[in-house]
Amino acid sequence: MLGKLLKYEMRATGRTLLPLFLSLLLVAGISRLLFGAGHQKWDVATVISLAVYAVIMAGMFVMTFVVMIQRFYRNLLSDEGYLMFTLPVKPWKHIVSKLLVSMMWIVVSVAVALVSIIIVNYRPGAWTKMITFSGGLGSSAHFLAFIVSALVSLAAGILLIYASIAIGHLVNRHKVLASFAGFIVLNTLTQIVGQVFRSLFHTIQVNSGHFAFAQARSELAIACAIAFMVLLSAAYFAVTNHILAKRLNLE
Known part of the structure; x- marks a missing residue:
């Protein structure tokens, strides 16, 4: 289905x-x-x-x-x-x-x-240069990680909007205004949690001797960012699904 x-x-x-x-x-x-x-x-x-x-x-x-x-x-x-x-x-x-x-x-x-x-x-030869450049990027693990990170961030952004709209429809009147308010609240909470997450990550980097190399720190930062966005996406999805399944208000 x-x-x-x-x-x-x-x-x-x-x-x-x-x-x-x-x-x-x-x-x-x-x-x-x-x-x-x-x-x-x-x-x-x-x-x-x-x-x-x-x-x-x-x-x-x-x-x-x-x-x-x-x-x-x-x-x-x-x-x-x-x-x-x-x-x-x-x-x-x-x-x-x-x-x-x-x-x-x-x-x-x-x-x-x-x-x-x-x-x-x-310009003449532009396609050849573009294909060559794209091929070089495609072989880079950092580039692939960037693509994954961008897609996960995109999903999180869309699900944030869905969750905000769903929250707005919990009220009986002024649903659009309530959706905007829901977006502001969720986005603010996300920024706060994100700031705490970045602070903890920075503390771990500074205090740990395992991440002495810049490449290791960069890879860890990307992996943690992706994990954080996945958790956000899951949270937004859970909120939206719960409202549609248990608290749906179409009046």
Whole structure:
């Protein structure tokens, strides 16, 4: 059933986001053609093309963020929730499907943005240099750790928003305002816990003789940061799942 939820979610969100991605790449291609045709940097056509490109890129990121929130709110916590929760599906599967699809579209939007930048600034031999550079990064353990850390942090950020929205729907009135308040409280608690965690880690580094080498300290810092974000994600997920499963309020 989780697979069906993922397919449904991708189709529902793709109808909005895919045209934006294609539009950005199309405008990037037009901008590149204008440059290649010999237009000067400040020609009217070039300026207009670049302005449209910037607007679409900004709109793409904003819309990706809006769709992420809208799908969770409308699909699970509005009138649609009455239908969704009649399905023989555990609440956690709804959360996981929306989380994975949201992460996918955010990653895709970043990738599309990078590709569009490469297209606009394309020079002969640029692709070869990019592939060579990417290959060098891919072989680095630090780069792979960075990717894992970025994905875990992304999941934690999305789950923080989900938990805030779910908390906001525990009240009967002013749910949106309560969601903002929930976000502020959760984010503040996260910052406090994170600061305590960093202080403890720094104390361990200073007082321990086992981490004499910079590389070891760096690897430990990355591993601890990933572990911390995993724990945060689990906490946000648990809060959201508990509210949807035990304290759901759709009125």
